[in-house]
Amino acid sequence: MDAQGLSYAYDDGTVALRDISISIGKGERVAIVGPNGAGKSTLLHMLAGLKSSSSGTLNLFGEPFSRKNERALRSRMGLLFQDPDDQIFMPRVWDDVAFGPINRGLDEKAVKKRVRRALDAAGLSGYDDRVPHHLSYGEKKRVAFAGVLAMEPELLLLDEPTANLDPRNRRDLLSMVNRLNRRGTTVVSATHDMEAVTELSDRVYVLNRTIVREGDVREVFLDPRLLESNNLDIPEITKLFRLLKSFGYDPGKLPLSVDQAIAELTRTMDESGGHVHLHLHRHAHGQTAVPVDKASLGKDHGHEHRI
Amino acid sequence: MNLGNVDGHAGASSLRHLDARAKIIAVLTFVVIVALLRDLRILAFALVYVLALLAVAGVPARHLAGKYVLALPFALLGAFSVFFSSGLLPAAAMFLRISACVLSLVLLSSATPFFDLLQGLQKLRVPRIFVNLLLFTFRYLFVIADEMGRMSIARKARGARSGRHLLDRLGMRTISFTAGMVLVRAYERGRRMHDALRSRGFDGQIRTLTRFRMGVAEWLFIAPVLAFSTLLLSAEWGLLAWA
Numbered sequence: 001m002d003a004q005g006l007s008y009a010y011d012d013g014t015v016a017l018r019d020i021s022i023s024i025g026k027g028e029r030v031a032i033v034g035p036n037g038a039g040k041s042t043l044l045h046m047l048a049g050l051k052s053s054s055s056g057t058l059n060l061f062g063e064p065f066s067r068k069n070e071r072a073l074r075s076r077m078g079l080l081f082q083d084p085d086d087q088i089f090m091p092r093v094w095d096d097v098a099f100g101p102i103n104r105g106l107d108e109k110a111v112k113k114r115v116r117r118a119l120d121a122a123g124l125s126g127y128d129d130r131v132p133h134h135l136s137y138g139e140k141k142r143v144a145f146a147g148v149l150a151m152e153p154e155l156l157l158l159d160e161p162t163a164n165l166d167p168r169n170r171r172d173l174l175s176m177v178n179r180l181n182r183r184g185t186t187v188v189s190a191t192h193d194m195e196a197v198t199e200l201s202d203r204v205y206v207l208n209r210t211i212v213r214e215g216d217v218r219e220v221f222l223d224p225r226l227l228e229s230n231n232l233d234i235p236e237i238t239k240l241f242r243l244l245k246s247f248g249y250d251p252g253k254l255p256l257s258v259d260q261a262i263a264e265l266t267r268t269m270d271e272s273g274g275h276v277h278l279h280l281h282r283h284a285h286g287q288t289a290v291p292v293d294k295a296s297l298g299k300d301h302g303h304e305h306r307i
Numbered sequence: 308m309n310l311g312n313v314d315g316h317a318g319a320s321s322l323r324h325l326d327a328r329a330k331i332i333a334v335l336t337f338v339v340i341v342a343l344l345r346d347l348r349i350l351a352f353a354l355v356y357v358l359a360l361l362a363v364a365g366v367p368a369r370h371l372a373g374k375y376v377l378a379l380p381f382a383l384l385g386a387f388s389v390f391f392s393s394g395l396l397p398a399a400a401m402f403l404r405i406s407a408c409v410l411s412l413v414l415l416s417s418a419t420p421f422f423d424l425l426q427g428l429q430k431l432r433v434p435r436i437f438v439n440l441l442l443f444t445f446r447y448l449f450v451i452a453d454e455m456g457r458m459s460i461a462r463k464a465r466g467a468r469s470g471r472h473l474l475d476r477l478g479m480r481t482i483s484f485t486a487g488m489v490l491v492r493a494y495e496r497g498r499r500m501h502d503a504l505r506s507r508g509f510d511g512q513i514r515t516l517t518r519f520r521m522g523v524a525e526w527l528f529i530a531p532v533l534a535f536s537t538l539l540l541s542a543e544w545g546l547l548a549w550a
Contacts, residue, residue, distance in 0.1 A: 078506070079503070081503050086499040089442070089446050090442075091445060098516060099515075100507040103509060108516055133450070133453075
C-alpha cells in the first residue's frame with residue numbers, strides 16, 4: 001500500500017487530513033496513533049477506499065485506486081469498524097458473517113466453509129442462529145471480526161480494535177490479529193491505546209491531522225516530548241522501568257510490554273547469577289544517599305518465566 | 308423500550324421450517340379470498356379455520372391475543388363505518404373479515420422468523436428496495452431503541468422529567484431535542500453502515516444462501532389452505548348447494 005499526499009476535508013470545509021504520505025509493505029504490522037480527533041478513522045477509511053482524497057494518489061496492492069477497480073481492491077481488504085453495530089446488519093450471526101464471501105461470488109460450499117472457519121476462529125462456535133441485538137458488546141465485536149475474517153483479506157484495517165473490550169476479549173482479539181499476521185496478512189491499526197500498539201505493531205505513524213512522525217515503535221515511544229505534544233502516553237510497564245532506572249537498575253533496553261519486561265529481567269538474572277538487584281535510595285537534602293532497602297527479584301530460576 | 312420478543316415465538320412454531328414462500332403464498336391467497344367474502348356464516352368458517360391453523364402452528368394463545376388486541380381498534384373502526392352506511396350485518400361481516408385477515412397474518416409472522424420471511428419475499432421477486440428497507444429497519448430498530456433508552460436514562464440522571472402534559476414546555480422541549488438527536492445519530496449511523504457494507508463488497512443487493520426449498524411438506528401446507536379458500540369462495544358465490 002502506498003499513499004502519497006492524501007488530503008481530506010469534511011463537508012463543512014474543516015480540514016481533517018493534510019498531505020498524508022504512508023507506505024506499508026506486505027505482511028507488515030503498522031499502527032497509526034494519534035489523539036482523539038486526529039483523523040485516524042478518516043485516514044483508515046481513505047486507505048480502505050471508502051472516502052476519496054481531494055489530492056494525491058493511492059496505490060493498493062500495486063495498483064492505482066480508481067472507480068474502475070475499487071470493488072476488486074476493496075474485496076482484498078477487511079476493515080473492522082470501531083462500533084460493531086455499524087457493521088453487523090443481518091438479523092442472524094451466520095448470515096452476517098456470510099455476507100462478505102457471498103458478495104465475492106463464492107459458491108455455496110466455499111461460503112459455508114469460510115463462515116465455519118471464521119466463526120470458529122473468532123470463538124463463536126454455536127452462535128450461528130443468534131440474533132445480534134441479544135449479544136454483548138464483546139460478542140458483537142467477535143461477530144464483526146468474524147465477518148472480516150471470512151473475507152480472508154490480505155490487508156486488515158482495524159479502527160480502535162481494543163476500545164471498550166474487557167481484558168479477555170481484548171487479549172483474544174489481539175492474538176487473533178497476530179495469528180493472521182503470522183500467516184502473511186498485513187495489519188494496519190488506528191488506535192490511541194499504546195499498550196495495544198506494542199502488541200499489534202512494529203512500526204508507527206504518529207498522526208495529528210498530518211503525519212507528525214514515522215518510526216519503529218521503540219523509537220517513537222522513547223520520545224516523550226513527541227508523545228506528550230500529541231496527547232499520547234507510553235505503556236505503564238515502560239514507565240515502571242524508567243522509574244527503576246532512576247533508582248539505579250539499568251535495563252539495557254526499556255521494555256515496552258510485559259513480555260519484553262520478562263525477557264529483560266530474565267536476561268539480567270542470567271547475567272548476574274539469578275538475582276536482580278534494586279538499590280533504592282532516599283535522597284535527603286544536602287546529605288549523601290542512604291540505602292534504605294534492597295530488593296531482589298526472582299531468586300529461583302525455576303520461577304522466572306512464570307511471572 | 309421492550310422490543311425483545313419480536314421473533315419470540317417463531318422459533319418454536321411447528322411450521323417454522325417450512326419454506327417461507329409456501330407460507331407467504333398460502334396466507335396471502337387466503338387473505339385475498341377472505342376479503343371477497345360477504346356471507347357471515349362463511350366468514351365464521353374462515354375464522355374458525357384460521358384459529359385451527361394457529362393451533363396447529365403452536366402459537367401460544369397469549370401471544371395471539373396480544374397481537375389481536377393491537378389490531379382490534381382498526382377492526383372496530385372498519386365495522387363502525389360500515390354500520391353507519393349499511394347496517395348491522397355488513398358491519399359484523401366487516402369485523403369478521405378484518406379479524407380473519409389479521410389473524411392469518413399473525414399466523415404468518417408467528418410461524419416464520421422475520422429473516423426467513425424476508426428471504427421468502429426476495430425469492431418471490433418483491434423489489435429489492437422493499438426487502439432491504441425492511442431488513443435494515445428490523446435490525447436497526449433495536450439499535451435505535453437502545454440508543455433512545457440510554458439517552459432517556461442519561462436525561463433522568465441529569466434531573467430531567469418527562470413531559471407530563473402538552474403544555475409542559477420544558478418537558479416538550481427536552482423531547483423535541485431528543486427526537487432531533489436521535490435523527491442526527493441515525494443519519495450518521497446510516498453513513499457508517501453504508502461504508503461498512505461497501506467494505507464488504509455490497510453492490511445494492513443483499514445476497515444470502517437460501518436454506519429452504521419447496522418440498523412435499525410445503526405442498527402439504529399450501530394445498531389444503533388453497534383448497535379451503537376455494538371452497539369458501541365457491542360457497543360465497545353460491546356454487547355449493549348447501550350454502
